[in-house]
Amino acid sequence: MTLGYLLTVGTFTGIFMILTLSLNILTGYAKQVSLGHAAFFGIGAYAAAILATKFGLSFWAALPCVVAVTTVVGIFLGLPSLRVSHDFLVLSTIGLNFIVGSVFKYFSFFGGSMGIVDIPTPTFFGKAFGTVGYFGLTFAFVTLAVLTSIYFSRTWGRLAMEAFGEDETAAKAMGINVAKFKIYAFAISSAYAGIAGALWAHYVGSVFPENFGFDRSIDILAMLVLGGLGTIRGAVFGALLLQVLPEALRFIQDYRMLVSGAVLALMMVFQPMGLLGKGSFLYLRSLGILRHFRRGVASGAP
Amino acid sequence: MLLVDDLRVAYGKILAVEEVSLEVDERELVAVIGANGAGKTSLLSALMGLVEPRGGTISFRERDITRFPSWWRVRLGLALVPEGGRIFPDLSVEKNLLLGAFVVRSRRGLVENLELVFSLFPVLKERLNQRAGTLSGGERQMLAIGRSLMASPKLLLVDEVSMGLMPKLIPEILGTFRKLRGERGMSVLLAEQNAREALQVVDRGYVLKNGRVVLAGTAVELRENDEVKTAYLGL
Numbered sequence: 337m338t339l340g341y342l343l344t345v346g347t348f349t350g351i352f353m354i355l356t357l358s359l360n361i362l363t364g365y366a367k368q369v370s371l372g373h374a375a376f377f378g379i380g381a382y383a384a385a386i387l388a389t390k391f392g393l394s395f396w397a398a399l400p401c402v403v404a405v406t407t408v409v410g411i412f413l414g415l416p417s418l419r420v421s422h423d424f425l426v427l428s429t430i431g432l433n434f435i436v437g438s439v440f441k442y443f444s445f446f447g448g449s450m451g452i453v454d455i456p457t458p459t460f461f462g463k464a465f466g467t468v469g470y471f472g473l474t475f476a477f478v479t480l481a482v483l484t485s486i487y488f489s490r491t492w493g494r495l496a497m498e499a500f501g502e503d504e505t506a507a508k509a510m511g512i513n514v515a516k517f518k519i520y521a522f523a524i525s526s527a528y529a530g531i532a533g534a535l536w537a538h539y540v541g542s543v544f545p546e547n548f549g550f551d552r553s554i555d556i557l558a559m560l561v562l563g564g565l566g567t568i569r570g571a572v573f574g575a576l577l578l579q580v581l582p583e584a585l586r587f588i589q590d591y592r593m594l595v596s597g598a599v600l601a602l603m604m605v606f607q608p609m610g611l612l613g614k615g616s617f618l619y620l621r622s623l624g625i626l627r628h629f630r631r632g633v634a635s636g637a638p
Numbered sequence: 639m640l641l642v643d644d645l646r647v648a649y650g651k652i653l654a655v656e657e658v659s660l661e662v663d664e665r666e667l668v669a670v671i672g673a674n675g676a677g678k679t680s681l682l683s684a685l686m687g688l689v690e691p692r693g694g695t696i697s698f699r700e701r702d703i704t705r706f707p708s709w710w711r712v713r714l715g716l717a718l719v720p721e722g723g724r725i726f727p728d729l730s731v732e733k734n735l736l737l738g739a740f741v742v743r744s745r746r747g748l749v750e751n752l753e754l755v756f757s758l759f760p761v762l763k764e765r766l767n768q769r770a771g772t773l774s775g776g777e778r779q780m781l782a783i784g785r786s787l788m789a790s791p792k793l794l795l796v797d798e799v800s801m802g803l804m805p806k807l808i809p810e811i812l813g814t815f816r817k818l819r820g821e822r823g824m825s826v827l828l829a830e831q832n833a834r835e836a837l838q839v840v841d842r843g844y845v846l847k848n849g850r851v852v853l854a855g856t857a858v859e860l861r862e863n864d865e866v867k868t869a870y871l872g873l
């Protein structure tokens with residue numbers, strides 16, 4: 337195992353951490369279950385690819401545009417959530433994968449099934465990012481995503497989302513403009529996904545419609561559910577686990593879809609709060625262990 | 639302060655509220671008495687903007703709010719204690735109270751309202767960090783009332799708080815509305831099945847039957863009314 341290989345795995349893991357943090361706001365906080373998150377990711381990646389190859393914009397110049405595009409598309413795609421019930425939202429987000437995938441595939445502007453290739457590596461003060469540099473760049477964005485998530489989790493917006501996630505009617509009676517905050521959730525979530533998409537496109541150097549299909553949406557949701565819906569630590573940990581484990585255990589790789597699907601189903605049945613979510617077995621255990629440890633240190637002192 | 643004229647609420651073909659007109663003045667406590675299914679919850683939901691009325695008008699503090707969204711009504715000074723409390727069980731007591739103050743947000747207003755809530759229901763102060771779902775039935779109703787007070791309402795709509803409470807708690811809880819009128823100058827519209835207890839605390843009342851107002855009068859008049867006596871007071 338070379339360092340370059342580890343850094344590559346690390347970079348992809350970072351990109352998925354941004355995606356799980358993104359989904360955490362939509363599904364973890366606002367309880368809008370999305371089985372179409374790869375579509376938002378794909379829109380970001382395609383926006384970055386097109387801006388770089390057709391308009392010659394640099395990664396940095398394109399990034400604000402990518403975020404703007406994904407935010408606006410997110411708002412637009414979030415509108416159905418105002419009309420349909422939870423169950424139907426799940427179905428319509430599944431549909432999203434196929435709609436967005438088809439648009440990429442059948443419109444020549446998006447490169448058709450040949451995709452878009454030769455996306456340049458970003459530069460920083462004239463120097464192209466190497467493997468190490470890109471790993472650093474990705475984790476700078478992961479850090480940014482974590483910090484903004486922490487910030488957001490302390491705002492009234494998060495509280496509003498938790499409230500209507502539990503009881504929409506009661507939330508309305510509190511004076512919460514539920515429609516507004518649902519759209520916020522879609523907008524913020526899809527802005528994050530846009531950044532993840534841009535990082536992906538410039539790292540891989542090409543984008544194809546099948547990179548952003550339904551199976552990828554399941555991956556992202558499985559990571560978040562595994563780590564713990566509604567928690568930042570869970571989002572980060574889940575992405576790490578499901579990205580790194582299959583790399584370590586090579587034979588699993590061919591069964592990726594099976595693993596993600598099984599993880600999703602098993603977690604929902606046995607530990608819906610995730611491994612590190614609120615009230616989860618491991619989280620409570622680790623708190624207990626920490627407390628034990630502290631007490632041990634305290635009593636051990638002379 | 640609140641003027642309802644010819645209000646109708648329907649769910650598909652089911653008429654829940656028909657031609658209801660009523661009013662609530664400043665600093666007034668008013669009851670809407672009605673059996674199960676009479677249309678009390680539908681009426682309050684329409685007042686709060688949670689269901690769209692089929693017809694009629696609602697005006698509150700000289701504004702026609704019939705088509706206003708709920709969040710706007712809360713800003714104008716309406717608040718609801720929903721049927722069954724409908725607290726957020728997975729959130730802490732503290733977050734539930736904060737959510738009540740969603741439209742307030744100013745630190746001072748928040749602290750003042752919290753003090754009011756704790757003075758009425760000291761038990762909530764001890765339970766602040768507890769999940770609201772772990773509260774007892776009575777404590778939940780207290781939280782639901784406390785939460786609604788966090789918005790500094792001018793008119794409080796209360797949907798059957800007495801339901802599911804221990805009998806000896808009912809006068810105490812209903813009594814808090816009199817206190818609130820005294821201390822805060824609040825008005826209260828109290829929907830109740832429990833006519834006996836409700837008519838002890840309110841000034842006036844309406845009797846709702848199959849979605850229609852069939853009787854109106856002062857609390858004393860209603861208590862003495864033969865129909866009310868037999869149908870709602872069990873005398």
Ligand SMILES: Nc1ncnc2c1ncn2[C@@H]1O[C@H](COP(=O)(O)OP(=O)(O)O)[C@@H](O)[C@H]1O
Nearest residue numbers: 649652654672673674675676677678679680681
């Ligand atoms: N969401 C609903 N859908 C259909 N019918 C309803 C709904 N809510 C209430 N109803 C009907 O409307 C009538 C009035 O109900 P409600 O307002 O809940 O009365 P109350 O609160 O006085 O018990 C009842 O006949 C009830 O079955």
Ligand SMILES: [Mg+2]
Nearest residue numbers: 678679721798
């Ligand atoms: Mg009712």
